Amino acid sequence: MKIVYGGDNITIKRSVDSGTEEQRNIVKEIIENVRVNGDSALQEYTQKFDRTEIKNFFVTEQEIEEAYSDIEQDMVEIIKEAAENIRSYHKNQLKSSWMVTKENGSILGQKVTPLDSVGVYVPGGTAAYPSSVLMNVMPAHVAGVKRIVMVSPPGENGKIPSAVLVAAHIAGVKEIYKVGGAQGVAALAYGTKTIAPVDKIVGPGNIYVALAKREVFGDVDIDMIAGPSEIAILADDTAKAKEVAADLLSQAEHDIRASAVLVTTSENLAVAVAKEVEQQLSNLPRKEIAQKSIEDFGLILVKETMEEAVETINELAPEHLEIITEDAFERIGAIRHAGAIFVGRYSSEPVGDYFAGTNHVLPTNGTARFSSPLNVEDFQKKSSVIYYSKNAFFENAEKIAAFARLEGLEAHARAIESRYK
Ligand SMILES: NC(=O)c1ccc[n+]([C@@H]2O[C@H](COP(=O)([O-])OP(=O)(O)OC[C@H]3O[C@@H](n4cnc5c(N)ncnc54)[C@H](O)[C@@H]3O)[C@@H](O)[C@H]2O)c1
Numbered sequence: 001m002k003i004v005y006g007g008d009n010i011t012i013k014r015s016v017d018s019g020t021e022e023q024r025n026i027v028k029e030i031i032e033n034v035r036v037n038g039d040s041a042l043q044e045y046t047q048k049f050d051r052t053e054i055k056n057f058f059v060t061e062q063e064i065e066e067a068y069s070d071i072e073q074d075m076v077e078i079i080k081e082a083a084e085n086i087r088s089y090h091k092n093q094l095k096s097s098w099m100v101t102k103e104n105g106s107i108l109g110q111k112v113t114p115l116d117s118v119g120v121y122v123p124g125g126t127a128a129y130p131s132s133v134l135m136n137v138m139p140a141h142v143a144g145v146k147r148i149v150m151v152s153p154p155g156e157n158g159k160i161p162s163a164v165l166v167a168a169h170i171a172g173v174k175e176i177y178k179v180g181g182a183q184g185v186a187a188l189a190y191g192t193k194t195i196a197p198v199d200k201i202v203g204p205g206n207i208y209v210a211l212a213k214r215e216v217f218g219d220v221d222i223d224m225i226a227g228p229s230e231i232a233i234l235a236d237d238t239a240k241a242k243e244v245a246a247d248l249l250s251q252a253e254h255d256i257r258a259s260a261v262l263v264t265t266s267e268n269l270a271v272a273v274a275k276e277v278e279q280q281l282s283n284l285p286r287k288e289i290a291q292k293s294i295e296d297f298g299l300i301l302v303k304e305t306m307e308e309a310v311e312t313i314n315e316l317a318p319e320h321l322e323i324i325t326e327d328a329f330e331r332i333g334a335i336r337h338a339g340a341i342f343v344g345r346y347s348s349e350p351v352g353d354y355f356a357g358t359n360h361v362l363p364t365n366g367t368a369r370f371s372s373p374l375n376v377e378d379f380q381k382k383s384s385v386i387y388y389s390k391n392a393f394f395e396n397a398e399k400i401a402a403f404a405r406l407e408g409l410e411a412h413a414r415a416i417e418s419r420y421k
Pocket residue numbers: 026049050122123124125126127129132153180181182183204205206207208209226227228229254255360361362
C-alpha cells in the first residue's frame with residue numbers, strides 16, 4: 001500500500017459513476033423497450049443478462065418456504081435481530097406533522113405523509129446482499145410506506161438467493177420480483193402487466209442500475225446514486241496495525257473501485273499497516289478484487305498533526321470513517337463530512353454494515369459534503385398547511401397585494417383584494 005508523507009492537497013483518484021457512452025445508450029434502449037414491450041422485454045433481458053428463462057417474475061410463498069429450508073435457523077435469528085436493531089434505530093428518525101397557532105389566529109403547519117409505494121433494488125449479479133434488503137426496507141416500514149416492492153436479478157438457476165428472500169420475508173416484503181438491472185428499474189418506474197409502478201426507487205446496484213435510476217429520476221424519485229464503497233481511517237499510534245489493515249480490506253473487497261485510506265500521525269503505524277495489508281491480502285477469498293482496489297484507490301497518508309489529519313478527512317468526505325485515536329470521542333466534533341463515523345477500536349466498519357442498526361446505504365464519492373445516510377425521511381414527504389383567520393387576512397392583505405404587484409402579478413393582487421374590494 002502506497003505511503004505518502006505530508007501529501008498536501010492530495011486528491012484521491014475516483015471515477016464518477018456516469019458510465020461510458022455505450023453503457024448509457026444500452027440503458028436508454030432497455031428502458032424504452034420495457035416501456036413499450038413490458039413483461040416480454042423483461043423476459044428478453046433476463047435471458048440475455050442473467051442467462052435464465054423466467055415465465056412468472058413474482059416470487060411465490062412456496063419459493064419463500066424453500067428459501068427458509070436453505071438457511072440455518074441460527075442465521076435466521078441473526079437476520080431477525082439485525083432487522084430489529086435497524087427498526088429501533090430508525091424509529092428515532094420519525095418526523096411527525098406539526099401545526100403552530102399564531103396570535104392573529106392563523107395556523108401554519110407541516111403534514112408528513114409516507115410515500116404510497118417504494119421499489120427496493122437489491123443487487124444480485126456478483127454477490128447476495130441480505131443486509132441491503134434490511135437497510136432499504138426497514139426505514140420504509142418505519143415511515144409507514146404501505147406498498148414495498150422488491151426486485152432482484154435471478155441467478156442462472158432462475159432463483160433469487162435464499163438469504164435475500166429470507167431477509168425480505170423477515171423485513172415483511174410482500175411483493176418480490178425476479179428481475180434486475182436497468183430492466184428491473186424501468187419496470188418499477190413505468191410498470192408492466194405484472195409489476196405496478198412505484199413512486200420512488202431506492203437501493204444500490206452496478207453501473208447499469210445506477211444509470212437507469214438516473215434516467216428515470218423525475219418520473220419517479222430516487223434515493224441516491226451509490227458509488228463503490230469507501231473507508232477512511234483516522235488513527236494515531238494507539239491503533240493496532242492488524243485491526244486497521246483488516247478494516248481497510250473489509251471495504252476493498254467490495255469492488256475493484258472501492259477505496260481504502262488511512263490518515264495517521266504515526267509513521268510506525270503507517271509502515272506496519274502497509275505490511276499487514278500485504279499479508280492479509282494473501283489469503284482473502286476475494287483477493288483479486290481487494291488487491292486491485294488497494295492498488296488503484298488505497299493510500300496511507302502520514303500527517304504532522306492530528307488537526308491536519310482531520311482536515312484531510314474532511315476533504316475526502318468518506319462514506320465510512322473510523323476514528324481510532326486515544327481521544328476518539330473528542331475528535332468527532334471536528335469531522336464535518338463523513339457518511340458514518342465509527343468511534344473507537346471496537347466500532348469496526350462491518351458492525352455498521354450488518355448489525356448496529358444504522359443504515360449502510362451512505363453517500364459516496366465525496367457527496368457526504370451535502371447528503372446523508374438513507375433514512376426514514378427518504379420515505380416521507382411533507383405538505384405545508386396554511387389556515388389564515390379573518391384577522392390574519394385583514395392584518396396582511398394590503399402587504400400581500402403590494403408584494404404581488406412588485407412582481408407584476410396583478411391577478412394575484414386581485415385574488416387577495418376580491419375579499420374586501
Ligand atoms: N452502497 C451499498 O450500500 C451497497 C450494498 C450492496 C452492494 N453494493 C454494490 O452494488 C453493486 C452490485 O452489482 P452487481 O453487478 O453485483 O449486481 P446488480 O444486481 O447491481 O447488477 C446485475 C445486473 O446488471 C445487469 N447487467 C450486467 N451486465 C450488463 C450489460 N452488459 N448490459 C446491461 N445490463 C447488464 C443485468 O441485468 C444483471 O442482472 C456492487 O458494485 C456492490 O459493491 C453497494
